[in-house]
Amino acid sequence: MERITPRTLSGFMELLPAKQAKMEKMMQVLRDTYSLYGFSALDTPVIEDAKILLAKGGGETEKQIYRFQKGDSDLALRFDLTVPLAKYVALHYNELAFPFRRYQIGKVYRGERAQRGRFREFYQADIDIIGDGKLDIMNEAEIPAIIYRVFRGFGLTRFQIRVNNRKILSGFYGMLGLSEKSGDIMRTVDKLDKIGAEKVSAILVDDCGLTDQQAGEILKFIAIRGTNAEVLSALEGYAGRNEIFDLGLAELQAVTKNLSAFGVPEENFAVDLTIARGLDYYTGTVYETTLLDHPEIGSVCSGGRYDNLAEFYTDRPLPGVGISIGLTRLFYVLDEQGLLNDKLPSAPCDALVLPMTEDVSKAVALAETLRSAGVRVQLYSEQKKFKQKMSYGDKIGVPYTILLGEDEIAEGKCSVKNMATGEQVKCTPEEAANHILQGLSDANGPLILEK
Amino acid sequence: MERITPRTLSGFMELLPAKQAKMEKMMQVLRDTYSLYGFSALDTPVIEDAKILLAKGGGETEKQIYRFQKGDSDLALRFDLTVPLAKYVALHYNELAFPFRRYQIGKVYRGERAQRGRFREFYQADIDIIGDGKLDIMNEAEIPAIIYRVFRGFGLTRFQIRVNNRKILSGFYGMLGLSEKSGDIMRTVDKLDKIGAEKVSAILVDDCGLTDQQAGEILKFIAIRGTNAEVLSALEGYAGRNEIFDLGLAELQAVTKNLSAFGVPEENFAVDLTIARGLDYYTGTVYETTLLDHPEIGSVCSGGRYDNLAEFYTDRPLPGVGISIGLTRLFYVLDEQGLLNDKLPSAPCDALVLPMTEDVSKAVALAETLRSAGVRVQLYSEQKKFKQKMSYGDKIGVPYTILLGEDEIAEGKCSVKNMATGEQVKCTPEEAANHILQGLSDANGPLILEK
Numbered sequence: 087m088e089r090i091t092p093r094t095l096s097g098f099m100e101l102l103p104a105k106q107a108k109m110e111k112m113m114q115v116l117r118d119t120y121s122l123y124g125f126s127a128l129d130t131p132v133i134e135d136a137k138i139l140l141a142k143g144g145g146e147t148e149k150q151i152y153r154f155q156k157g158d159s160d161l162a163l164r165f166d167l168t169v170p171l172a173k174y175v176a177l178h179y180n181e182l183a184f185p186f187r188r189y190q191i192g193k194v195y196r197g198e199r200a201q202r203g204r205f206r207e208f209y210q211a212d213i214d215i216i217g218d219g220k221l222d223i224m225n226e227a228e229i230p231a232i233i234y235r236v237f238r239g240f241g242l243t244r245f246q247i248r249v250n251n252r253k254i255l256s257g258f259y260g261m262l263g264l265s266e267k268s269g270d271i272m273r274t275v276d277k278l279d280k281i282g283a284e285k286v287s288a289i290l291v292d293d294c295g296l297t298d299q300q301a302g303e304i305l306k307f308i309a310i311r312g313t314n315a316e317v318l319s320a321l322e323g324y325a326g327r328n329e330i331f332d333l334g335l336a337e338l339q340a341v342t343k344n345l346s347a348f349g350v351p352e353e354n355f356a357v358d359l360t361i362a363r364g365l366d367y368y369t370g371t372v373y374e375t376t377l378l379d380h381p382e383i384g385s386v387c388s389g390g391r392y393d394n395l396a397e398f399y400t401d402r403p404l405p406g407v408g409i410s411i412g413l414t415r416l417f418y419v420l421d422e423q424g425l426l427n428d429k430l431p432s433a434p435c436d437a438l439v440l441p442m443t444e445d446v447s448k449a450v451a452l453a454e455t456l457r458s459a460g461v462r463v464q465l466y467s468e469q470k471k472f473k474q475k476m477s478y479g480d481k482i483g484v485p486y487t488i489l490l491g492e493d494e495i496a497e498g499k500c501s502v503k504n505m506a507t508g509e510q511v512k513c514t515p516e517e518a519a520n521h522i523l524q525g526l527s528d529a530n531g532p533l534i535l536e537k
Numbered sequence: 538m539e540r541i542t543p544r545t546l547s548g549f550m551e552l553l554p555a556k557q558a559k560m561e562k563m564m565q566v567l568r569d570t571y572s573l574y575g576f577s578a579l580d581t582p583v584i585e586d587a588k589i590l591l592a593k594g595g596g597e598t599e600k601q602i603y604r605f606q607k608g609d610s611d612l613a614l615r616f617d618l619t620v621p622l623a624k625y626v627a628l629h630y631n632e633l634a635f636p637f638r639r640y641q642i643g644k645v646y647r648g649e650r651a652q653r654g655r656f657r658e659f660y661q662a663d664i665d666i667i668g669d670g671k672l673d674i675m676n677e678a679e680i681p682a683i684i685y686r687v688f689r690g691f692g693l694t695r696f697q698i699r700v701n702n703r704k705i706l707s708g709f710y711g712m713l714g715l716s717e718k719s720g721d722i723m724r725t726v727d728k729l730d731k732i733g734a735e736k737v738s739a740i741l742v743d744d745c746g747l748t749d750q751q752a753g754e755i756l757k758f759i760a761i762r763g764t765n766a767e768v769l770s771a772l773e774g775y776a777g778r779n780e781i782f783d784l785g786l787a788e789l790q791a792v793t794k795n796l797s798a799f800g801v802p803e804e805n806f807a808v809d810l811t812i813a814r815g816l817d818y819y820t821g822t823v824y825e826t827t828l829l830d831h832p833e834i835g836s837v838c839s840g841g842r843y844d845n846l847a848e849f850y851t852d853r854p855l856p857g858v859g860i861s862i863g864l865t866r867l868f869y870v871l872d873e874q875g876l877l878n879d880k881l882p883s884a885p886c887d888a889l890v891l892p893m894t895e896d897v898s899k900a901v902a903l904a905e906t907l908r909s910a911g912v913r914v915q916l917y918s919e920q921k922k923f924k925q926k927m928s929y930g931d932k933i934g935v936p937y938t939i940l941l942g943e944d945e946i947a948e949g950k951c952s953v954k955n956m957a958t959g960e961q962v963k964c965t966p967e968e969a970a971n972h973i974l975q976g977l978s979d980a981n982g983p984l985i986l987e988k
Contacts (some may be wrong), residue, residue: 090592092628092850095584095610102632102734103577103639110578111880122908124886124915126554132644132659133546133585133603141541152584154605156648159546160602174551177543181553183932185919187885188554193583197607207582217919219797224897224918231905347901349909408949434638435575446675450798454682457573458800464575467675468636470670524786 091405097198097206099414102127104483107432109417111533113191115239116211116411122188123232125213128188130170130197138160138171141398150196163195167212168395168408175216176399181327184218191413205414205423210290214408216395226371226391227341228232229409230355231348233387236411241427241532243380251338251371252390255362257331258307258324270294272362275308279360279381283309308359310334314321314342317357334370341371349375371408378537383419387411420534427535433483435464437502437522440475442491450502452515456488459519468474479505485529486522548649548657550865558883561597562984564642566661566690567862567902571640574683578665581621581896583646587613590620592849601647614646616819618663619846619859626667627850635669638675642864654873656865661702665859667846672856677822677842680860681806682799684826684838687862692878692983695829696837698711698801699809701843702789702793706813708782709758709775721745723813726759730811730832734760759810762854765793768808780900785821820844824860830987834870837861871985878986884934886915888953891926892943900941903951907939930956936980937973940976 094100117127136153139162140431152163164170167190175186191211198204213232215225230247237245252272259268274289283305290301310320321335338357345355363372370391377383389409396404420426437456441449446467453465464484466475479487489501494512502518503510504525513521552560568578568875587604590613603614613958618641642662649655662750664683665823666676681698688696703723710719725740734756741752761771772786789808796806814823821842828834840860847855871877892900897918904916915935917926930938938954945963953969954961955976964972 087848089851090589090849092589092624092847093586094624094628095582095586098582100581102629103579103637106578106580109580121885121913122911124913125888126885127556127557128554130551131546131549131559132550133646135544135546135656138543139542152605152607154603156603172546173543178553179543183929184700186554187915194586207584220919222918222920224901224916228901228916235908305632318942327548331881344898346903347898396543397538398541400540434572434577447798450679450795454798454800457686460573462572462575464638465675465679467673468671469673471745477632505675 095206096200097204099205099418100110102139103123104432105421105426107434108426108430108533111430112240112413112417113209113211115533116191116236116413119239119506120213122235123213123228125189125402128171128174129192130164130167130174130190132163132193133161134173136160137261138173138399139164141528143167143401150193150198164192165196167192167210167386167410168214171214172214172396172404173399175404176396177403178235179400179402183259184216184223184327186216187213188216189213193378195410196500198259198524203415203418204419208414211411211413212407212408214365214395216404216406217407219403221391222527223340223370224344226337226407227344228348229371229373229389229407230341230350231471232346233409234348234350234354237375239533241534242377242432242536243354244536246356246376246378247355247387248361248374248376249338249341249371250357250361251334251341251360252368253330253334253370253450254321254359255334255337257328257334258381259304260328260330262303264296264300267294267497271304272520274302275360276362279384294391310359314345314355314357315353318342326332331440337370340360357492363388363390367392367394371407380419380423380425383416383423386416409457422507425534425537427531427533428530429529431483431485431526431529433485435482435484436526437461437463437486437488437518438479438482438490439463439465439490440479440482441465441467442470442489443495448495452488452490455515456519459516459523461519461522485526488518538796540730541622544886546657547651548655550656550869554885555883556872556877558744558879558885559984560864562660563864563868563880566984567642567687567864568640570664570683570686571664572828573686574638574664574679576638578642579622579625579641580617580643581618581625581641583614584612584616585621585734587611589624589850590615592823593620601649603646603648615643616647618643618646618861619665620661622667624850626855627847627853631850635667636672637667638664639667652688654866654869659662659863659865661729662862662864663859665846665857666920667855669855670854670860672842672857674788674791675754675795676823677788678718678795679799680822680824680840680858681796683859684824685799685805686800687838688826690984692985693828693987694805694882695987696805696828697827698806698838699812699825700789700792700806700822700829701808701810701812701817702785702792704781704785704821705772705789705810706785708779708785710755711779711781712775712880713754715747715751717747718747720817722747722755726811727813728837731859736850762766762811763808765796765808767812769793774779783964788821809844814839814841818843818845822858830833831870831874831876834867834874837867858888876985876988877982880980881982881984882934882936882977882980883957884936886913886933886935887977888912888914888937888939888969889926889930889933890914890916890939890941891923891930891934892916892918893940894922899946903939903941903969906966908968910967912970912973915932936977 110264368390374385375387819841823841825836826838842858
């Protein structure tokens with residue numbers, strides 16, 4: 087038979103079991119946390135009618151999209167989870183209760199140029215809250231709490247949720263008589279971290295046509311720094327001159343006011359006037375999240391408030407607020423940086439049962455008893471030498487092996503060996519389950535290390 | 538703006554939130570159960586090189602596949618999870634420990650003719666155990682235990698795991714001098730349930746070229762019925778005449794011998810000589826699972842033992858055993874038949890907190906306290922009349938609402954209302970969490986009803 091050399095397409099992540107186990111834990115943290123805040127799981131198709139996915143049209147998206155014909159149908163793979171959500175809400179409007187809170191963790195596709203650390207298939211983990219016509223500001227205030235719990239769930243403490251409000255920026259540009267240029271200005275200011283103040287100033291003057299003085303005012307404004315209280319106080323100095331600005335300031339105050347009630351420590355949150363998010367459709371609070379010791383990674387969780395989720399499908403105003411985590415890229419970067427906690431057990435099972443007798447029925451019963459107690463057990467039944475069996479346990483990194491020989495069976499016990507310490511105890515199946523679960527619980531640590 | 542009418546492609550399942558909640562629970566049962574038996578989660582790309590996916594080539598598969606060009610690449614969407622597993626194991630052979638046990642719950646794609654209850658995008662939930670050169674029979678014996686736990690986890694008791702062994706069939710056809718026709722015969726016999734004995738007999742004689750006597754012997758053989766012990770005993774009557782048969786019988790005995798140690802009750806398991814599975818690549822134990830009160834659904838979990846997982850990619854013999862659940866189809870049919878338990882809470886949250894004061898900080902803190910105790914809470918902060926707030930709670934089917942007014946705040950308490958019974962209690966946040974978790978636990982029932 088002619089054989090085909092197996093390969094996985096470049097730009098597609100395919101993990102080995104131990105890495106995948108860590109990815110699964112991250113997904114479980116996301117599912118659990120999103121659920122705690124009352125978000126419904128949603129699962130939309132990967133394939134959609136191309137005409138619908140590309141309703142907004144234009145630009146980079148269209149070039150990157152996976153689009154193809156099947157029969158008479160013009161199909162495309164989703165390139166984000168927001169467009170499918172817009173379609174879903176417009177399509178099922180009458181069957182949904184608003185505010186509609188949904189989370190979706192799913193793969194999206196972008197045929198980008200292959201490049202190290204760039205993925206063509208990657209997970210996004212999104213939440214959105216959609217209102218019917220209106221949406222209270224408290225929904226925007228709640229988002230940092232959710233981001234906080236997610237990253238704490240990952241085991242991190244050294245991260246910062248940076249928040250701004252687009253109305254403050256628009257209003258401020260309005261004060262300078264630059265309302266019409268506010269989109270261009272925000273997109274330029276958004277590059278501050280990457281290109282620095284001088285270049286931003288140059289683009290504002292040369293490309294956006296601002297005066298030196300206007301550019302100076304803007305740079306002075308976004309240079310406002312300090313504690314949340316200090317920044318808010320500085321902003322109050324601008325109040326009363328532009329309605330949009332004042333509205334934005336009131337919103338930002340509402341978002342910051344309840345932070346401690348939401349359990350978000352001051353050090354994990356910052357009002358940051360440089361955050362603008364490039365996209366035009368954000369209209370209120372905007373969020374970015376950075377790992378304090380790894381600013382080079384950029385924002386790991388971003389989003390904001392928008393006024394019209396589904397304008398391409400319905401004339402109903404559907405305002406919302408949402409955030410997205412680029413999970414595949416985050417995982418890749420954490421792994422590259424050596425931040426995934428290797429000490430965390432990532433074996434496919436907690437215990438490997440090794441039968442030492444011809445008749446394996448006692449070993450089978452032992453394995454089932456342990457499983458019923460919640461221990462993940464593999465029964466190793468291959469006909470191999472003892473050394474090879476133990477070497478299999480080492481290779482999969484199993485925390486415990488359990489030997490069951492004639493002696494143990496006669497006593498109604500089993501021998502449990504801690505593979506890390508070498509410590510071995512003989513005990514009943516029930517004791518073994520407790521011993522293992524306790525040991526696993528003690529060995530539990532953060533998913534991601536900080537160093 | 539010109540609007541595009543939103544739609545979801547036909548043949549693609551897209552559920553409303555309450556239904557999706559049930560689907561998520563089924564997936565959680567699958568993940569948990571597969572993990573208990575030591576299977577690693579695996580996540581392979583949805584898109585693969587078309588040449589690799591179609592290495593086996595031929596037939597229906599090629600017609601149904603979603604295949605397209607992107608740049609110079611000839612790509613295809615996976616149509617099952619077995620071919621990607623074969624690629625994965627061949628590709629990562631040196632990095633895996635064998636036996637390699639993996640589960641994968643993922644979407645696969647087949648461009649079938651659109652038809653009610655037929656899906657073009659659907660979930661498969663697979664497990665496989667792959668050996669390196671050899672694989673002990675105990676792995677085959679363990680599969681029914683896993684199937685049993687999965688369906689019990691779904692809340693079912695009235696199901697039957699039907700097991701046969703292809704070697705018994707091959708060996709028996711060998712006794713009749715029909716070895717070369719055994720593939721054709723098995724595919725024909727496999728239709729017994731659908732077309733009946735008479736038509737099977739006619740095809741065996743007319744199309745397969747058997748004598749009437751041979752067809753009669755086969756029908757007599759597969760008509761063997763009774764308890765597992767009775768069927769095995771009847772099979773022993775054929776022993777000693779064909780080596781393959783004898784080997785198959787020994788395997789079947791090993792699979793049935795440990796059933797009670799594995800905790801599988803006799804009534805959920807049957808040796809059934811009519812089970813053959815059409816596919817040629819099964820070589821040992823084969824499995825089907827039927828819902829006893831819904832035979833019309835057909836098998837809801839099938840699989841078997843095979844000798845060469847990855848013969849198209851490697852010359853290494855990689856025997857294995859695996860099963861697959863067509864989750865999307867199963868969910869669809871259960872829903873159609875009204876078997877999904879509607880009484881089971883499927884709201885996005887367990888409790889809806891309704892702040893009754895201007896300052897919502899106490900309500901926020903209450904919500905966070907409840908979440909930290911594990912209660913899924915939505916804080917309802919829209920500016921609506923009380924009646925509209927309660928009506929939102931009704932619409933999402935929330936089990937509890939929690940009112941927090943001036944009185945409650947003054948007392949350090951909150952009012953918890955059970956939405957099903959109308960019962961209302963005033964208690965501290967900690968008591969509220971316990972009250973709600975206890976109530977949810979009492980209301981817990983099977984995912985799937987039997988009737």
